[in-house]
Amino acid sequence: MKKILFIEDEMALQKSLGGLLSEKGYQVISAFDGESGLNLAKKENPDLILLDLILPKMSGFDVLEKLKEDPKTKEIPVIVLTNLEGIGDVEKAIALGAKSYLVKAEYSLEEVVEKIKKALE
Amino acid sequence: MSKLNIFSECKKYRIPLWQCPQFIFLILGLVIIFSIVFTYFVGARYIQDPGVLAIFICLLTAVLFILAFSIVNSFENLLSVSRLKSEFIEIISHSLRTPLTNLNWTIDFFLAKNLGKIEKEQIEQLQFLKENSKRMEELISKMIIVSRLEGAFSQSNEEVSLEEILNETIQKMKDQIEKSKLNLELKIQKNLPKIFVNPFYFKIVLESLLDNAIRYNKENGKIEIELEKRGKNIYFEIRDSGVGIPKKDQKYIFQKFFRSENIAKFQTPGTGLSLFITKRIIENFGGKIGFESVENKGSKFWFLIPIKK
Secondary structure (H helix, E strand, O other): OOEEEEEOOOHHHHHHHHHHHHHOOOEEEEEOOHHHHHHHHHHHOOOEEEEOOOOOOOOHHHHHHHHHHOOOOOOOOEEEEEOOOOHHHHHHHHHOOOOEEEEHHHOOHHHHHHHHHHHHO | OHHHOHHHHHHHHOOOHHHOHHHHHHHHHHHHHHHHHHHHHHHHHHOOOHHHHHHHHHHHHHHHHHHHHHHHHHHHHHHHHHHHHHHHHHHHHHHHHHHHHHHHHHHHHHHOOOOOOOOHHHHHHHHHHHHHHHHHHHHHHHHHHHHHHHOOOOOOOEEEOHHHHHHHHHHHOHHHHHHOOOEEEEEEOOOOOOEEEOHHHHHHHHHHHHHHHHHOOOOOOEEEEEEEEEOOEEEEEEEEOOOOOOHHHHHHOOOOOOOOHHHHHHOOOOOOOHHHHHHHHHHHOOOEEEEEEEOOOEEEEEEEEEOOO
């Protein structure tokens, strides 16, 4: 069973996306802030990380930077899942090592699940 | 000290150097120096007293300097306001999008029947909610695009194939075309050269024009698309057999938030921003856009975009 770490502070998204991913047979680990997300990434060694950018305690950009600095976590693919869509934000996330960048509002729940499925193949 | 670095200051506004207030100030400074020297030589001919000449030149310098300063200052203020407005819209849009995504994905989760069986009538109501939240999302996305087009923004251009973008757009809207039972005809010239534009904005152009041709068409109607090279430009044309635009409304259709009266009858949701955005994008890339339309018969929209970098 593939393990996904979902770092997102919005409960509704944890329930909907996290819930649907569980239904599809993935093991979903939830983190509601940047700091605990980073700790869980080190502890759980997930197959994929879904990362929001605006998070309490530590921003998504900082989490991404720290994940890529640590030899233990740097190989884990990270999909940035956010509603920030400034050109600068996308470039920054990709430069920091994100595998892809998805603007949440542009996709339906099913479409996001499809993208995650493909990233895990 | 950072204010003295013209290049970094101008980069902040994301506009060409020659439009930048600091650069204009420098040029005006040179103009002032030139005017003073010129006035000195001309004045020396007609004014005999060196004291009077010196006062005259000092006064002229002060007037020119104040004038230049106030011009540059007001220009700088305008740019700052425009930048702040764009930043404000981006922040507001992000704040609006977050609860909207929560709403959307929760509805999706319901509709996927992950929270138990739901009745037909409940599905209809949920779909109604979904449609409306989609409309809101469409409006927010367009607001962001308008704010970027109106503000000073950097375009990261690259060589793109208009044909490829067109095919991607058609693929994306295939369901919509089939659902409306429309017949789509394509006439694309072979080996078309690439154009140097920002692909993100060009997708918006083609999506808007195709979306209008679908949305305002009649059942079993027709859409014809042509793409060809015309001199130093690429020519794109889209024709539909839809409701058309009444003659009295035609002069307003590229205006922000304008929606033609006859469209309201069809109750198709829209933002009234698509054509405004489309025109802005085409013009930003040095192109031209136009249309012809006959009410109840259909519309033809075309644009020309230069091939050269």
